[in-house]
Amino acid sequence: MKQLIAIFSLAAILAGCSSPTKLDDVKVEDRTPTTISPSLTPSGSTAGSGGVGQTTVVPVDLDKTQNTAGGPNGSRVVYFDYDSYSVRGGEDQATVDSNARYIRTDRNRKVVIEGHTDERGGREYNLALGQKRAEAVRRSLTLLGVPDAQLEAVSFGKEKPAVQGSDEAAYAKNRRAEISYR
Amino acid sequence: MTQALHWRRRQLLGTFGALGMSAALPALAQFRVEVTGVGLTQLPIAVATFRGEADAPQKIGAIVQADLERSGQFRAVDSSGAALDEVSRPDVALWRQRAADSLLTGSVTRLADGRYDVRFRLWDVVRGQDLGGQSYSVVQSDLRLSAHRIADFVYEKLTGERGVFSTRIAYVTRAGTRYTLWVADADGENSQTALTSPESIISPAWSPTGQQLAYVSFESRKPVIYVHEVASGRRRLIANFRGSNSAPAWAPDGRSLAVTLTRDGGSQLYTIDANGGEPRRLTQSSSIDTEPAFSPDGKTIYFVSDRGGAPQIYRMSASGGSPERATFTGSYNISPAISPDGRWLAYVSRIGGAFKLQVMELGTSSVTSITDTTADESPSFAPNGKLLVYATIQQGREALMTTTLDGKIKARLAGQAGDIREPDWGPFLKS
Numbered sequence: 164m165k166q167l168i169a170i171f172s173l174a175a176i177l178a179g180c181s182s183p184t185k186l187d188d189v190k191v192e193d194r195t196p197t198t199i200s201p202s203l204t205p206s207g208s209t210a211g212s213g214g215v216g217q218t219t220v221v222p223v224d225l226d227k228t229q230n231t232a233g234g235p236n237g238s239r240v241v242y243f244d245y246d247s248y249s250v251r252g253g254e255d256q257a258t259v260d261s262n263a264r265y266i267r268t269d270r271n272r273k274v275v276i277e278g279h280t281d282e283r284g285g286r287e288y289n290l291a292l293g294q295k296r297a298e299a300v301r302r303s304l305t306l307l308g309v310p311d312a313q314l315e316a317v318s319f320g321k322e323k324p325a326v327q328g329s330d331e332a333a334y335a336k337n338r339r340a341e342i343s344y345r
Numbered sequence: 346m347t348q349a350l351h352w353r354r355r356q357l358l359g360t361f362g363a364l365g366m367s368a369a370l371p372a373l374a375q376f377r378v379e380v381t382g383v384g385l386t387q388l389p390i391a392v393a394t395f396r397g398e399a400d401a402p403q404k405i406g407a408i409v410q411a412d413l414e415r416s417g418q419f420r421a422v423d424s425s426g427a428a429l430d431e432v433s434r435p436d437v438a439l440w441r442q443r444a445a446d447s448l449l450t451g452s453v454t455r456l457a458d459g460r461y462d463v464r465f466r467l468w469d470v471v472r473g474q475d476l477g478g479q480s481y482s483v484v485q486s487d488l489r490l491s492a493h494r495i496a497d498f499v500y501e502k503l504t505g506e507r508g509v510f511s512t513r514i515a516y517v518t519r520a521g522t523r524y525t526l527w528v529a530d531a532d533g534e535n536s537q538t539a540l541t542s543p544e545s546i547i548s549p550a551w552s553p554t555g556q557q558l559a560y561v562s563f564e565s566r567k568p569v570i571y572v573h574e575v576a577s578g579r580r581r582l583i584a585n586f587r588g589s590n591s592a593p594a595w596a597p598d599g600r601s602l603a604v605t606l607t608r609d610g611g612s613q614l615y616t617i618d619a620n621g622g623e624p625r626r627l628t629q630s631s632s633i634d635t636e637p638a639f640s641p642d643g644k645t646i647y648f649v650s651d652r653g654g655a656p657q658i659y660r661m662s663a664s665g666g667s668p669e670r671a672t673f674t675g676s677y678n679i680s681p682a683i684s685p686d687g688r689w690l691a692y693v694s695r696i697g698g699a700f701k702l703q704v705m706e707l708g709t710s711s712v713t714s715i716t717d718t719t720a721d722e723s724p725s726f727a728p729n730g731k732l733l734v735y736a737t738i739q740q741g742r743e744a745l746m747t748t749t750l751d752g753k754i755k756a757r758l759a760g761q762a763g764d765i766r767e768p769d770w771g772p773f774l775k776s
Binding site: 277290316323343 | 545566592611636677679722
């Protein structure tokens with residue numbers, strides 16, 4: 164309220180001080196329109212060359228955007244330590260938090276949580292371990308108020324690594340649960 | 346005596362259009378058999394080239410010899426230079442000199458209607474006796490089968506055990522992002538496509554009659570269980586409950602399967618009718634219970650559980666009940682397989698980071714490690730209980746291997762480029 168009074172006072176003062184500007188006296192500058200380059204960041208496209216021209220069409224790959232269309236802009240992937248099946252604090256919990264908020268905005272949204280392991284170990288046992296990771300994220304989401312009926316926890320075990328490789332760097336990227344908006 | 350051989354395996358088709366399954370293609374993976382090891386008692390046999398073999402589409406004698414060698418119970422004696430057939434009277438003294446105990450002779454002749462007449466005779470060289478023979482009239486695509494039937498005859502006559510050479514194996518390959526479920530002869534040859542998919546296929550399991558395969562498919566972006574009739578390509582989805590559905594294992598009567606479901610939270614064992622329907626829960630634990638395997642009499646289920654903190658193999662009554670631990674060596678034991686006579690348990694043990702095939706004699710609980718590879722998976726017994734097939738990595742490549750139970754004789758069923766895994770050995774088929 165005080166701000167409004169200040170503004171009115173200032174306007175009143177200014178109105179009293181200045182002489183009105185006659186538009187006839189103002190020189191009109193002729194500005195030719197310049198081309199404005201699009202500042203879009205292409206999503207999921209592989210178009211590579213440097214300059215973006217007027218006829219550029221940016222492709223959208225539904226395969227790649229399927230899981231992010233409508234989803235939160237942040238991460239949908241929760242990572243796990245070796246031999247661990249509970250959600251870590253920090254970044255991983257933050258991922259769960261932001262996804263929980265997003266899911267709760269729409270009661271009809273169906274979400275599948277896909278659990279994964281690194282490549283070490285038997286296929287069926289790893290399927291069960293991946294399931295534990297998916298269930299851990301599911302539990303965390305329900306604790307944040309997401310109705311369980313919107314969630315399904317499934318496992319890919321070691322069948323779908325995010326990163327190929329047989330070193331700890333690859334293993335760490337594969338021990339994960341992905342929140343999938345289908 | 347002439348036998349007409351039937352094998353309706355010409356129609357191994359996956360017919361589900363959305364997956365783009367192809368019609369039965371000629372086998373892209375040509376397997377070669379490499380046999381290594383020396384057994385204690387190997388019967389020396391000379392397999393003479395069959396008359397007409399050189400011009401025939403299949404090398405009958407060579408297939409028989411490879412079958413017998415892979416069993417680990419036979420050693421091939423050089424038979425080059427011999428020009429014999431099933432009506433020849435062999436010079437047994439000559440073969441005794443070559444240290445053969447037995448001699449197999451035969452012929453393969455193309456008939457006017459395009460079929461083939463395959464004949465053989467087996468000789469006891471030591472006693473100079475004719476042990477019998479048979480003849481088959483077969484279409485060209487059944488020539489390999491006729492060779493396998495001959496190998497079965499020889500094996501049974503000389504060992505008293507039933508041969509597995511006419512049986513089939515199922516396995517999965519991955520090439521890039523394309524997964525294929527194959528059905529092949531037990532020697533790995535003659536592979537035919539049962540299913541192709543852009544997503545993973547795991548845990549194929551032959552039904553007790555050998556007509557159907559149960560498997561886990563990720564085609565709908567979660568694991569579900571199908572039962573697939575290989576001759577027709579017809580399949581039915583029997584488990585798509587909430588969560589993951591996996592590890593199908595047929596009961597010996599073929600009427601139900603034990604499976605792992607997560608519908609009630611956590612991986613637990615259930616039984617389900619082979620036609621699908623409401624499952625019945627078998628285990629009640631807050632741990633992982635998975636990988637069920639029936640004993641041959643159907644009364645016991647072996648399975649993997651980490652209720653003790655790490656995965657071990659347990660057994661329980663097939664109707665459910667309190668499980669009893671079966672493996673006590675090592676801290677990680679998975680993938681149980683029971684021999685058809687119920688005497689042996691094969692499984693995989695993680696030892697110092699390596700995954701190694703173990704065989705336990707159930708009567709004594711004594712365990713033997715039978716491979717020198719470090720990435721063994723998925724053991725499966727041959728229906729005569731004398732061999733195991735398993736997947737492993739050898740010389741940097743995924744491979745299927747067969748081994749005798751003592752580990753002494755191994756054979757690599759070498760495939761082409763593309764990873765190969767998840768073998769399951771099918772049952773004896775009615776001839």
